[in-house]
Amino acid sequence: xxxxxxxxxxxxxxxxxxxxxxxxxxxxxxxxxxxxxxxxxxxxxxxxxxxxxxxxxxxxxxxxxxxxxxxxxxxxxxxxxxxxxxxxxxxxxxxxxxxxxxxxxxxxxxxxxxxxxxxxxxxxxxxxxxxxxxxxxxxxxxxxxxxxxxxxxxxxxxxxxxxxxxxxxxxxxxxxxxxxxxxxxxxxxxxxxxxxxxxxxxxxxxxxxxxxxxxxxxxxxxxxxxxxxxxxxxxxxxxxxxxxxxxxxxxxxxxxxxxxxxxxxxxxxxxxxxxxxxxxxxxxxxxxxxxxxxxxxxxxxxxxxxxxxxxxxxxxxxxxxxxxxxxxxxxxxxxxxxxxxxxxxxxxxxxxxxxxxxxxxxxxxxxxxxxxxxxxxxxxxxxxxxxxxxxxxxxxxxxxxxxxx
Amino acid sequence: xxxxxxxxxxxxxxxxxxxxxxxxxxxxxxxxxxxxxxxxxxxxxxxxxxxxxxxxxxxxxxxxxxxxxxxxxxxxxxxxxxxxxxxxxxxxxxxxxxxxxxxxxxxxxxxxxxxxxxxxxxxxxxxxxxxxxxxxxxxxxxxxxxxxxxxxxxxxxxxxxxxxxxxxxxxxxxxxxxxxxxxxxxxxxxxxxxxxxxxxxxxxxxx
Numbered sequence: 001x002x003x004x005x006x007x008x009x010x011x012x013x014x015x016x017x018x019x020x021x022x023x024x025x026x027x028x029x030x031x032x033x034x035x036x037x038x039x040x041x042x043x044x045x046x047x048x049x050x051x052x053x054x055x056x057x058x059x060x061x062x063x064x065x066x067x068x069x070x071x072x073x074x075x076x077x078x079x080x081x082x083x084x085x086x087x088x089x090x091x092x093x094x095x096x097x098x099x100x101x102x103x104x105x106x107x108x109x110x111x112x113x114x115x116x117x118x119x120x121x122x123x124x125x126x127x128x129x130x131x132x133x134x135x136x137x138x139x140x141x142x143x144x145x146x147x148x149x150x151x152x153x154x155x156x157x158x159x160x161x162x163x164x165x166x167x168x169x170x171x172x173x174x175x176x177x178x179x180x181x182x183x184x185x186x187x188x189x190x191x192x193x194x195x196x197x198x199x200x201x202x203x204x205x206x207x208x209x210x211x212x213x214x215x216x217x218x219x220x221x222x223x224x225x226x227x228x229x230x231x232x233x234x235x236x237x238x239x240x241x242x243x244x245x246x247x248x249x250x251x252x253x254x255x256x257x258x259x260x261x262x263x264x265x266x267x268x269x270x271x272x273x274x275x276x277x278x279x280x281x282x283x284x285x286x287x288x289x290x291x292x293x294x295x296x297x298x299x300x301x302x303x304x305x306x307x308x309x310x311x312x313x314x315x316x317x318x319x320x321x322x323x324x325x326x327x328x329x330x331x332x333x334x335x336x337x338x339x340x341x342x343x344x345x346x347x348x349x350x351x352x353x354x355x356x357x358x359x360x361x362x363x364x365x366x367x368x369x370x371x372x373x374x375x376x377x378x379x380x381x382x383x384x385x386x387x388x389x390x391x392x393x394x395x396x397x398x399x400x401x402x403x404x405x
Numbered sequence: 406x407x408x409x410x411x412x413x414x415x416x417x418x419x420x421x422x423x424x425x426x427x428x429x430x431x432x433x434x435x436x437x438x439x440x441x442x443x444x445x446x447x448x449x450x451x452x453x454x455x456x457x458x459x460x461x462x463x464x465x466x467x468x469x470x471x472x473x474x475x476x477x478x479x480x481x482x483x484x485x486x487x488x489x490x491x492x493x494x495x496x497x498x499x500x501x502x503x504x505x506x507x508x509x510x511x512x513x514x515x516x517x518x519x520x521x522x523x524x525x526x527x528x529x530x531x532x533x534x535x536x537x538x539x540x541x542x543x544x545x546x547x548x549x550x551x552x553x554x555x556x557x558x559x560x561x562x563x564x565x566x567x568x569x570x571x572x573x574x575x576x577x578x579x580x581x582x583x584x585x586x587x588x589x590x591x592x593x594x595x596x597x598x599x600x601x602x603x604x605x606x607x608x609x610x611x612x
Contacts, residue, residue, distance in 0.1 A: 159594065161594050191489050191490040191491070193489075193490050193493070194491060194608070195492055195611075196493060221597070264594060266594070284591040285595070286407070286592075286596065288469060288591075289467075289469010289470065289590075289591045290591060
């Protein structure tokens with residue numbers, strides 16, 4: 001076996017020059033788009049106490065976190081999630097801000113084996129969060145931000161699929177069946193296992209109307225108007241109707257804004273993240289079978305930090321977006337003109353000349369090589385666009401004929 | 406209409422899977438030709454079929470390089486991938502069972518378990534509160550208790566004949582197994598109509 005010195009641990013990767021160009025291109029665009037929509041960037045530390053992530057909502061993820069032992073014996077973790085540290089920051093340090101408080105971040109998160117990471121243990125999340133807006137307007141604003149940002153990146157054929165946690169949760173809470181039975185129903189609705197759901201529900205001794213709704217839920221997904229029309233034909237109770245109306249308002253807001261074509265609904269959407277409490281959504285493209293973004297409302301999580309404040313947010317999985325853009329051939333960072341600057345003798349470098357060229361937005365590189373052959377190879381392999389030279393009079397001239405270098 | 410990509414597990418389930426598609430009215434002639442091709446096109450339903458080792462089917466579907474797959478619940482239980490498990494196809498029925506010599510479980514505080522399904526075995530015994538040592542196997546698992554490598558095995562049992570011929574018995578049942586139609590979580594949304602067509606065709610046959 002080769003020495004570990006030259007290998008990488010599982011699930012992490014080096015980013016070489018091309019990868020970094022792509023990453024910076026994408027992340028600059030993401031951040032610009034967030035900031036232009038009024039979000040403010042913040043950054044949380046890579047290391048946090050284990051306790052921060054060990055609440056009820058996440059305890060099942062306990063063994064998916066990278067842990068370290070601090071000098072005083074405390075357990076630390078590498079940040080496994082972007083949202084929770086921000087809730088900690090808001091509830092401890094930013095309480096007195098004017099609301100809505102709109103925040104954004106781009107951070108690395110670390111997990112051992114994760115669905116959305118495609119088995120990467122370290123990956124980039126670009127997220128936004130809105131604190132202080134309890135109504136559908138917060139959720140709608142987020143979804144608009146997500147769509148506008150993806151459009152701005154040049155992504156095509158994508159859609160944002162919107163669901164509502166309150167619907168299924170509300171139904172299950174009222175049912176007089178065991179916790180295990182509820183879990184099985186939730187799992188099968190999440191799996192869209194139509195046949196099994198029909199069988200399970202038929203076996204339960206519950207209200208016929210509720211049976212009808214439970215059977216319909218996993219099938220109610222797709223084009224928003226169709227789904228909404230169909231769900232209204234069902235015998236919905238007041239709280240179900242309220243949950244559906246909230247979803248409808250979000251859709252209408254996005255539609256009125258002019259982005260309705262990007263929205264689909266899934267009333268049977270189930271989430272593994274237990275902290276979601278209302279509207280949830282996921283984004284994807286038909287060209288890549290993975291989730292590009294996910295988010296939703298998490299009012300209850302904030303309560304856990306001793307603060308009553310509605311909150312909603314989402315994250316982009318940056319490496320998945322990069323992959324999708326590559327597949328679609330839409331990843332074309334602007335290439336700057338690359339100039340190599342030579343001098344005809346010693347001591348001719350002139351700051352004014354360099355500054356002038358760079359201020360025009362070009363890459364201007366001082367030639368460090370002296371040998372003619374090496375310079376020619378460098379020009380060729382680095383794909384230098386233009387070779388300039390400062391001549392003996394200190395004036396800039398173009399080297400048109402490389403043969404005469 | 407977008408093309409739908411379907412992965413079928415080779416081996417035990419392949420024949421049944423093809424029968425099912427034919428009964429659903431999908432012409433699978435090219436799949437029965439005796440050659441070594443791995444990718445087939447069924448133009449009548451705009452389907453592309455690929456043949457994979459069973460253990461690889463969930464991975465292909467999860468990554469979205471194929472849209473749907475036909476694979477045994479045994480593999481799904483072992484791998485716990487994020488997929489939609491849409492239809493129980495009802496063929497390839499068998500059970501996950503704990504088997505061993507008749508007295509194998511008696512008075513054991515710490516069990517040695519040989520299996521091709523370490524995750525299923527670990528989870529089953531953990532739920533029972535029994536501490537175990539898992540010995541991962543690739544081949545004939547039945548040999549392990551006979552040769553003294555393990556106390557019991559966890560494996561899929563179809564008829565029980567192999568067990569019986571080797572003096573082993575089923576000690577406990579772990580779970581019922583059958584073939585499932587699984588769908589990638591994104592494809593079901595982006596190719597809803599195309600995939601629902603196939604799901605409905607297949608569901609009708611299964612009943």
